[in-house]
Amino acid sequence: MIRLTWRQFRVPALAGLAGLVLLGAYLVYLGVAIRRDEQSYLSRCRTGGDCAGALAQFLGGYQNTLLYLAGLLALVPAVLGMFWGAPLVARELETGTHRLVWNQSVTRTRWFAVKLLVVGSAAVTVTGLASLLLTWAASPVDRLAGDRFGTIVFGARNVVPLGYAAFGFVLGTVTGALVRRTLPAMALTAVAFTLVQLLVPNVLRPHLMPPVTVTRPMTAEAINEARALGSLTGAPVVKGLSVPDAWVSEVSELRTRDGRPLSGEAFDRCFRDPPRTGATGTFGDAAACLGRLDLHVRLSFQPNRRYWAFQWRELAIYLALTGLLAGVGRWWIRRRVT
Known part of the structure; x- marks a missing residue:
């Protein structure tokens, strides 16, 4: 059964291997270039140069590229689920070839389990190796940027992509078993x-x-450090506040000294038509007007030291979902497929 599964899967496996080799070669090249430029940045700082400017130049040269690569890696589990997982069972049920296997002393459970384990292991391995290489290549930039919890970055580093790959593949396989049609299952x-x-x-x-x-x-001064002021709905909010070495997960609306939300009228008065004081900064007179109202916000954040705890917990959640889906698929194959 393992040999048969491999023979059916060898063309997609070779395509995946070729893609991994090409991506791996580029990531190795990129990782070497990043480390070379990191040494150049460090040498400029040691010799008393413009350290802040050198850091901005170093990060600016690679952050966008690494963000695109992280987005590409985020697509890998979805692509594997669509093109490796969805057709795995759906195509056999669609063409009726599963009956030939089941009539040769191969149980339904073994047939389904072998397919999941053989092809699923390949999906997890491909994604894991790509994540390992990207994590290695980007580590100097990640260390200096300190943005470890960014939505795209977090999902493309270390162990979490393994959970994504396992979940995406099993999701595709079970969807194919339920739908019994390859193209609808892929969609x-x-x-x-x-x-x-x-x-x-x-x-x-x-x-x-x-x-x-x-x-x-x-x-x-605190308001001028934010990235945005106000919202499309006109709510009295500030956006983009940061905490050193932490991920800010929630920021409340602007509140007055007694803890009540700032009224929309007071916010609009400062935001749209503040007194002209000639204040400088990102928001100028609006920030000066709001600053005189004795306001505060409640910040909720996760320190960067919790990064690995989040990685392992999210991985555990995806693996639990994967196991649940596999159980549903096994039950469906045994009870509902004729």
């Missing part, structure tokens, strides 16, 4: 995997561990 796999990948980082991940919550006064 449903892509949609379902995308939805999960949107929900987990935005809804579940911030609550994997209780956050640290602090109150921060919103002086004019």
